[in-house]
Amino acid sequence: SEGPLQITATQLDTYIHDAQNLLQNNQSILVSGVLSVGSSAGHIITGALIALFVLVFFLLEGERIWAFLVGLLPSAAQPATDGAGLAGWRSLVSYVRVQVLVAAVDAVGIGVGAAILGVPLALPLAILVFIASFIPVVGALVSGVVAVLLALVANGLVNAVIMLVVVIAVQQLESHVLQPLVMGRAVSLHPVAVILSVAAGSYLAGIPGALFAVPMLAVANSAVRYISARAWETESAPVAPAEVHSVSAGATESPETP
Template identity: 70%
Template sequence: MSGTAKNGTSVEPRPTRGRMLDEDIPYGVRVAAEWAWRVGIILITGGVLIWLLSKVSFLLIPLLLAALFTALLNPVVAWLSRRRLPRGIAVAITMLGLIAVVVLTLIFVGRQATAGFKELWGQALEGVKQVQQWLQDGPLQITTDQLDKYLSQLTGSLQNQSSAILTGALSVGSGAGHIAAGLLLTLFILIFFLLEGRQIWAFLTKLAPRKARPALDGAGRKAWTSVGSYVRIQVFVAAVDAIGIGAGAAIIGVPLALPLGLAVFLGSFIPVVGALVTGAVAVLLALVANGLVNAVIMLAIVLVVQQLESHVLQPLVMGKAVSLHPVGVILAVAAGSFLAGIPGALFAVPVLAALNSAIRFIAARGWETDVVPATPELPLADGETETQEEQPINSKEAISDDH
């Protein structure tokens, strides 16, 4: 409080030590400190969340796979539902069709791969003979007796390490068992996502406080729309890559063209990394089978297809679908692969696209002004009609207390 001196003039209170310290700190430093502790809390929270999720990856990976397949297959289920089929029957037909397509593709590709590997086996044996001849006649001058001695030492080393090899084989078998269990869990989750996705989302939204429900519902719808757009566009991009590289390999006579096209299709779902790996496999296969000239031609085909993807498909199609900059995509894939390996690289872009749409919606307070349409990717509840789904729903009114 201010006081009065003996001469009648007012006296300002003596500033406290804390007030003096605040005035001594530059404004820029104070702002940087405010940002620093807030960003630090966000990073720590994100790190703890990633660590916790890594402990339940056996559940998280099937859940994310089921979400991607749901975004891809929901239009098929909606189309069947418009044909007056009950939703349960539509989901059953879609699932049976998916399983049939996967099984038939694996059988057909497996036969092609078996025939191609038989052809490559003879070429590989011829290559081994050429290497053996080079070792004898080349600068190393390794005789047949010396080569047999080295092979005997290698065989003995493998026998001494038989226990370690057996342990590794058992771990591979255990990993295959985990993959099979994960696939079954993915199919189980996918069925219920297709059948009762809207009810599940409504239940999760009602767990939030009442005031937060409109924001959560609108952000979730925006994120789901981005994921659906990403999946459908990525399937198109992967198909273009597979057809381009597979057809090019078949035209120039590279064996295993069809399995190679399937590998390119699957690898394209991992942006940047998948294209590089599958392209390198195609060039190596051409080199082993047909020689250097054929490998150079295959390399040119791979580069043309990848340039088409990078400069046409990704910016014009994928960029508009998910609104992500290519630098953000590359950094997301790198961070995902570093944190979680192949699954991290696979899910990095759709997760980033979903977060980008949700954060933009919340930052703009879109639930106060926007009218969020009921997205066709979210399954209809039992008893709802197709016309109800197509009508726009205000996000404030979409979440009611009654269920």
């Protein structure tokens, strides 16, 4: 007799037998696949733990680690290296803060527009826009295309056109207001340099290269500008603790001491 799935007992036995034969004939392939997946997962977990461990130490001991690295250089090169590194770090911090603000504005604008239009998956779409906004030029284009296509498939041509208008409005706000006023003050980079760096980074390292190309360029730009201006020569050097101690000791000596 057939059950609710319209399958007889003989057919079920045949399916089970075929599945057993398939597993036996491809046992080596399945084992190697499981081992490969397990090895990849192990590498990912190990890399994540190492990155977390290093991040904690950089947050807690970042200044001491940087001072140690600078101290390994010749004394004549230490002021320039220290100042250039700090200038690059300040530029990186400013870039990250501004980029988070820009990405949040893009995500909120497109996500709210999608929700008002009734486009499904509005929240995942906003998350995608936020992440893609960290890739200059290309990220905004890709996320905008995804939003319009999603509106077209789900709600038809009219909603897709309205979604396109929303995407263009948000990107125009970013390009003509946020980027010049906020990003221009934080990181001084020419648009051509940004495009070329993203292209080179994506060619050399794929998506991670596109993500980190502009921050690395911003750091290098600030460091090179600092060194070319020889800014460390005009900065007041901080007094070392040993020097402060020696000055205090000299001030407390008795006047009769020869």
